[in-house]
Amino acid sequence: MKTTGKVFFPLEDLNRNQQEAVTRSEGPLLVLAGAGSGKTRVITYRIAYLLQERKVPPYAILAVTFTNKAAAAMRERVIGLTGKEGRAVWISTFHSACVRILRQHIEKLGISRHFSIFDDNDSTRVIKDVLAEMNIDARVLPPRRVSYLIGRAKNALVEPDHMAEQGEVNRDHLMDKIVQAYRMYEERLRNSQALDFDDLLYFTWRLFEEKPEVLQSYENLLHYILVDEYQDTNHAQYQIIRQLSAKRRNLCVVGDDDQSIYRWRGADITNILDFEKDFPEAQVVTLGENYRSTGNILSAASGLISKNTGRKEKQLLAIRPDGQKVSAYAGMDEREEGDFIAASILELIRHENFTFKDFSVFYRINAQSRAIEDTFLRMNIPYTIVGGVRFYDRKEIRDLISYLRLILNPADWGSFERIVNAPTRGIGKTSLEKIRKAGSGSLSPEEAIQAALKSGTVKGKAARGAGDLLEALVMLRNKLSIKIPLDEFIVAVLDETGYLRALQAQATDEARNRVENLHEFLVVVDDFMSSNLTDQKNPVELLASFLDQISLVADLDSLKDEGSSVTLMTLHTAKGLEFPVVFMAGMEEDLLPHYRAQGEPAEMEEERRLCYVGMTRAKERLFLTMARRRRLFGQYDNTSPSRFFTELPPENVELHSDTTHSIPGIADAFSSIPAPPGQKVAIGDFTYVPEPVEGEDGLRPGMQVRHPMFGTGQVMIVEGSGGDARITVYFPRGGKKKLIAKYANLELIMD
DNA sequence: TACATCCTTCTTTTT
C-alpha cells in the first residue's frame, strides 16, 4: 500500500454507510453500530483515515474503549493499516487515560501523584471499617449497599453534601447515615492518598473543572476524539468527554443502545439516546448490515430485542444465509445441561469442521461455571474460563501488591493494614488498634508505629514485629532508589519482609500453591519488563506504572487467542466478542432474567439486552439451554423456563432432538418423543482423548463393547493404555461402570 | 495473639 494518487485509501473494503462513518471526520458524529455490523473495522479505518488522508498528527487523536483487550486490538489494527504512525495515537481505556492524566496533574488538587488505586475489595474494607466505627449493624445497612450508593453518586458526579438530593437516597430513612459514611469514606481515602475506581473518573472531571489551564492543554492537543461502546458510558465519563471535545467538537461516538448492559454500574443509556440533543449539529450514521450471524440467529435475536421499549427502532439486515435454526434444550438439572453442551461440542467437532476454540459457553453468573467445568473435566474437553476468581484477588498476590503500594505510597493505610501481620509478626487486633490511635488519623502508618513505640503503648512481641516491618520497608525503599530491575526488586520484597520464608515454612499444599502463584506473578512482571522500554524509566516510575497496569486489568484482558479450548464466560464478558458456536446456559426465570430484575421494568429490559448481546455473538450455531432444576446455595430448586424463550420468533427456533424436557413456546421439530432419560446413550456421549490410545486393539471412547454381565455398552472414558487402562463404559442395562481393561473381559463389537 | 472450628451469608454482572 503506497500513498500515491488520490484513491489509495482502501475505502472499497467498506459499505456505503461504513464509508460515511469513516470519512465524516469533522463535527460530532454518532455511529449507531448494530451487532456484527463491522464496528471495529469502522473505528480503525477512521483513525487510519484521519492519519493518512486528513494528515492529522497521531498525537492529536484520542480513542477510548472499556477494556484493555479492546484497546490493544484497536491499536494493533491501526498499526496494521498505517504502520508505525499508528503507534503514537492515544488508544486507551477510560480508566487508564484518567490515571495517566491524574498522575501528571493531581498534585494541583492537593493529592499525591503517588496515590494508590483502591479496588473494590479495598474500598469495601474501608466502608466496613467506617460503618463499624459508626456502630451500624451490617444487617441494617450492608456495606455492599453503601458501597454501591457511593459509587453511584461518584459516577453521577455527586458529592456527599448533595447526595441527599438524589431521588432514591432521599427516600431512604438511613440517608443521614449513608451520607455520613460517604464523608468518612472520602476522608479515609484522602488520608491514605488513595483513589477508588470511580474517583479516577471523578477527579479527572474535577481537575478539568477547577484547573481550566490543564483542560486547555488537553484540548489543544486532542483534536479528534473517538469513544467506543458509547452506550455503556456513565455520567462522569460523558462529562469528561464533553469537557475534552467542547472546543473542537470533533467527537465521534460509536455504540448500540441495544447492547447497553452496564446500567448497574452507572452506565446511562440516555447518553447515546440523547446524543443528538446534546450536539444539535450532530450527524448520525447507522450501520445496519450484520455480517456476523446466520439469518436464523439474527432474526431470533432481533425478535427478542424488539420487545424492549426504551430503544431506537431499527432492523438489522442479515447478509449471511439463514443457516440452521437456533436450538433450544431443556435438561433435568444443571448436570444434564452440562452433559448436553459437552456432547454437542464433541458431536459438532466430529461431523463438522469445528475445533474447540470455535465454541463458547455463556452464563449469567460465575457460579454456573462449576457444573459445566465438571462435565468438561469428565469428558476431557479442554476449556478456558475467563473471569471468576481472579488471579489478582488471591490473598498472596494482594499481599504482595499491598507491600509494593505501601513502598510507593507510605500514606496507604489500606495496604498497611493488609500486610502489617502478613507474615505474622505478633501484631494482632489490639496492637493494630493502638498503632491506629497513635496515628490519630493524620500520620502515616510508619510514623504511627514510631509514635506507638516511643510512647511504649506497643511493646513486647508486637513491638519487635513492628520494628522489623519498619526496617524492611526502609531497606526496600533504599533499594528502589538505586537502579534495580523490577523483578529483582520484587524478589527482594518477598525476601526482606519474610513473606516467602513464612510460606515455605508452612509446607502445606496450600502454601506451596501460594508460592507457585507468587512465581507466576514474577512472570507477569517479566512480561511487563519486556513490553516496556525498561531503562527509560527509573525504578520508582517503573514500579508505579506496573501497579497502575495491573490494577486496571479486566477479566477479559486475560483472554488469549492462542491454544485450542472452549471458552467459558459470563454474558457481560462476552460483549464485543464473536464465536462460531455459542451455548447460552441457564435460560431460566430468575437467572436470565436474574431475580433482581423481577418487577423492575428497566432492569428487565437490561436483562433482555444481555440475552441479545449473548445471542448476537454467535456466527454459525446458537444453543439456548436450561435445566428444570438447579442447585443454588448447595440445594436444588425447581426452575421455570426463561420468559425470553416465549419472546423468540417461533420460526427461527426449534427444540433440540436430545432434549429431555419440553419448553413452552418452542416447537418440537421431531415428532418422536425423546427417550426417557437413562434409557439411551446420549448422542456423542463419549469423551475426547487428545492422543488416541496406541495399539491396534486399544479401546477408544465411542467404541461399542460387550460385557459378560452388563451386555453391550459404549466406552466413554479411557484413562491410561493397554491392559492397565481404566475405562468407563456406559451400559444401558447397568449404567456407568468403571472397569480395568484386563480384568473386564470385554468383547469389542465391530460395526 | 494465633489458630481451629463453627456459623452465617451469600451470588449478578466489573473498570
Added chain:
DNA sequence: GAAGGATGTA
C-alpha cells in the same frame, strides 16, 4: 458449598 466473620481454646 465457599468465604468471611464470630467464637472458643491454647
